[in-house]
Amino acid sequence: MRQNRNELLRAVRYALYVGTAAAVGLTAAPAFAQDEGADKGDTLETIVVTGSRIRRVDLENASPVFTIDKTSIEKTGAVTVGDLIQRTPAIAGAATNPQVNNGGGDGFSTVSLRGLGSDRTLLLVNGHRVNVNDVNQIPANAIERIEVLKDGASSVYGSDAIAGVVNFILRRDFQGLEISTSYGITDYDDGARSDFQMTFGHNSDRGSLMVGLNYNKQDAISAADRDFSNIALTLYSGEVIVGGSSRTATGRYVVPRSVAEANGINCAGSGAEVALTLRDGGTGRNISDFRCFSNATDLYNYQKVGNVLVTPQERAGMFAVGSYRISDNVEAYIEAFYNKTQSSSILAPLPFDGRPSVDNVLLSGDSYYNPFGVDIVDGRLRLERIGNRQTGFTRNDQLLTVGLRGSFGDSWQWDLSGLYAASNNYSKRTGYLYTPALTDALGPSFLDPVTNTVRCGTPDAPIAGCVPVDFFGPFLGSPAQIAALNTISPTVRNHSNSSTKMVTGNISGELFELPAGALSLAAGAEYREEYFGFFPEFLATTIPGTTNCYISNEACTGPVSGSYDVTDIYGELFVPILRDVPFAKALNLTVGARYSDYSNVGDTTNAKYGLEWRPIDDLLVRGTYAEVFRAPTITDLYSPQSANAIGFTDPCNGYTGGAADPRACANVTPDGTFRQTDTQLSGYNGGNPNLKPENGSVFTYGVIYDPSWLEGFSTSVDIWRYVLHDTIGVIGAQTILDQCYNYGRYCNLFSRNPNGEIARLDDLTNNVGRVDTKGVDIGIKYRLPETSIGTFRFSLDTTYVAQYDNEQVEGDGSTRLREAGRFNPSNKGGDGNYARWRGLGNVSWNWGAWDANWNVNYVHSIKLWYADFTDVPSPTSQGTVLRRGAYTYHDVSVGYQIEPINTHISIGIDNINDKQPPLLYQNNTLNANTDERTYRTMGRFYWARLGIKF
Secondary structure (H helix, E strand, C coil): CCCCCCCHHHHHHHHHHHHHHHHHHCCCCCCCCCCCCCCCCCCCCCEEECCCCCEEECCCCCCCCCEEEHHHCCCCCCCHHCCCCCCCEEECCCCCCCCCHHHHHCCEEEEEEECCCHHHHEECCEEEECCCCCCCCHHHHEEEEEEECCCHHHHHCCCCCCCCCEEECCCCCCCEEEEEEEEEECCCCCCEEEEEEEEEEEEEEEEEEEEEEEEEEECCHHHHCCCCCCCCCEEECCEEEEEEEECCCCCCCEEHHHHHHCCCCCCCCCEEEEEEEEEECCCCCCHHHHEEEECCCCCCCHHHHCCCCCCCCCEEEEEEEEEEEEEEEEEEEEEHHHHHEEEEEEEEECCEECCCCCCCCCCCCCCCCCCCCCCCCCCCEEEEEHCEEEEEEEEEEEEEEEEEEEEECCCCEEEEEEEEEEEEEEEEEEECCCCCHHHCCCEEEEEEECEEEEEEEECCECCCCCCCCCCCCCCEEEEHHHHHHHHHHCCCEEEEEEEEEEEEEEEEEEEEEEEEEEEEEEEEEEEEEEEEEEEEHHHEEECCCCCCCCCCCCHCCEEEEEEEEEEEEEEEEEEEEEECCCEEEEEEEEEEEEEECCCCCEEEEEEEEEEEEEEEECEEEEEEEEEEEECCHHHHHCCCCEEEEECCCEEECCCCCCCCCCCHHCCCCCCCCCCCCCCCCEEEEEECCCCCEEEEEEEEEEEEEEECCCCCCEEEEEEEEEEEEEECCCCCCHHHHHHHHHHCCCHHHEECCCCEEEEEEEEECCEEEEEEEEEEEEEEEEEECEECEEEEEECCCCCCCEEEEEECCCCCCCHHEEECCCCCHHHCCCCEECCEEEEEEEEEECCEEEEEEEEEEEEECCEECCCCCCCCHHHHHCCCCEECCCCCEEEEEEEEEHHHHHEEEEEEEEECCCCCCCCCCCCCCCCCCCCCCCCCCCEEEEEEEEEEEE
16 A cells, blocks of 8 residues: 655655654653743733733733743644644544545634634634634744633633633744745655745834745645545444445446346345446446445445545735834734635545435436336436546635724723734535536437437427436446536536624723732723625525525535624723732732623623632642633524535334334334445535524633742643533434434434435524533643753643533433543534543753754544444444544654754654554544544654744
8 A cells, every 4th residue: 555656755754764763762751832931030021811801920820821832833844823733632522624625625724622612712813803713824934822721711802712712922023034944745655745934024113023924735645545544434233344325336226126127136125126236347228237236345435536635725825013113102013914725625526316305316217328217216326427526715814903002101001903804715616517407418318310319308309408418327438428427517616705893992000009919900892893605606506495406415505694793891800819928929819701792692791700829939729710602603693504415324224113203214114124325314404593692601720830949840730611501503413313213302303215214304503502521631841950961841731521511402311422532523413522631742852053852642542432322331242342542643853953054954753653543434424434633644744844044
């Protein structure tokens, strides 16, 4: 499977491997993130730390904040922020990234703090909202540090800050010119990645300006080129089988049993209909060219034809950040970003499915090419003849913030800003067929004796401009068939845009002195307008009164547009209670509240309380309680119904009776012979205009210990819990099916065709559930005293998930998914991967011009979702192992500073042990047999970076 074809590359890789391993071999441990402020300075300048608007001297406050600094970013092979930040231990669940192909490909990398989803994690730039939930839009060379608030913050920042906040703090006062470039490639000679960055800055006594350019490109990696992903594997009744799709290249045609037997084709079973497929070497002109279709051997391996593990993308952008001092007390500032992303999702060829519940296209018995002579309602075919399905995305993101800030009195500071953000997204889909024309092309047709050509329609009523299509014989590339397919294979273009307009005013300062210190206030107001619109081409727009459109059912969607505005008023008080008394070097209380009035869903008020107690100088005990909420988005409210291919395991497989409701296995013969013929069903999702906001509570409490007797060492432990109500989401296809079978619930949400197979399932957005999650964060950092062989720094940051209960329908305990320690994808109603432990460790070394870095990314073992959420007593008795072990990724790098020319060279290897992702099978995920949102699919990756400063 693996072939290194380029001898030069192989030699370079070997040198990298040996060099980096030797450079870091004298250390052994773990992560790339270090909290700024680990080295205590003497400055007393007040600052604002993410999670509060109060300006204070202290870097540590009541809320837990995880920081990734610029140095940490530069010591990795990451070229986008998403490559870096998604390894944060507090991230879990199912955040998207460029490894997500089926349902992805748009270039997004999102953040799902606490596994609560990207919609519940707020992104900020210098404390201001961004309108697109994609961290890749933030250029890495503009960032000074990234602050990750692991706490609810609705009282400070408003909606969406349920799980926490990721705040990108930009560089300021940069002087000079920086240029850097990097290149990397996998050990399989694919997935090449390159980037270029340039940053220029100038300062004067009146202000500063920094401008930058950035470009990066990621090549695709085919699923066929990795052993774990080149076959569609399914876990069935405890056994791993080669699965796939019933839409195959040789077709699957359901015909009357009598027709098959009359021509000598005898298939197992006793049903009135049988499924046939084309024999190897058959022409498709006679019934004898066909044989019985076998689910065991004939399913289509879509993994090996077209699907990719890493989606291709190309990104370019520019930014400008500046300030100008108008007077001694007033400063104007600007932050401007522009980013263009081009990316693609690439899937196997179109799975045509003629059933009424899917594409609704009949294979006419009067077609010249139909050898059976009967209408075929259930005809399925993999359309390799029109190539892969591909959706190309082009997205333009703009962000502009302008403002004035200043000071007055002894301590008061103010800020007034305006923000405009816009995103325009264009998509282009190929690999589909125009349904009305296809219906004619597969309908009645005849051989015209005059022209000796096959024509659509009947001799008495021919259809002009139509060329019949042969869906029965092998596609031999005849000019007529190629022309016919090209004529009805359109390019479908969709367009979406969104915008945010916001005006914000803040003021902060000290009100008066208390015995323990100054009582401080931060207050402000914000007005925001949000707009979103999605406009599909008419070909992909669902026809009113149906679930179909003019192309394949899976691509059908509908327009959505809407806007709302929100007005916020907020305030925060810092109250020093005690200082320098026995058992209380400091005791402080922070109280905040925010009132939000939405034009579409009403108003809400949320509060937050934080307590800090420092019994001795070296120890901080802290805790917070926060009320949180999330308003439904425009897509939550107004998205039209659209079809999705959803993986599932039919609870009626092997059915012999016993379902709680007759509808659960309607039309299934209860003799134990039923087996689903497809691992995917047609699920329909859509918005709901009657949604209300989510709401909940967040608790955190912990300690930070910085011992004066061990200089350079610090540790923190924070316990957290989130309880959310009225969560916005869907029940999940698998949950609907299982609940109907076991309890008789939700049976009205799906239907079966006459053969007993799932025909359609509806799962619309609603305020469906409740989430309870809790756990602990542990952080350790140690900077050793300088030695004769250099300076060493160690850090370890971990998160333990003690509980993650997703009650999919609040109050219905039977729908509760206990997801901690498990992997359960969204197609089964779950939220992704909730490994108990995740960790980042780091050892860094500096010695003169040399530096080295060893990062370790740890993901604990998981259990697979299988049948239900109870433990399987003896997994081996089921024929397979239902647990997957822990995964540890090692990334190493070594660098050298060439001082005379101020140039730094770094080389590195990511995933040095070439760890391959675990098999989780196609019935647990729709991408690559694994969880591509958590595990690395590229394999070992080599990279080099060159940076020059002038």
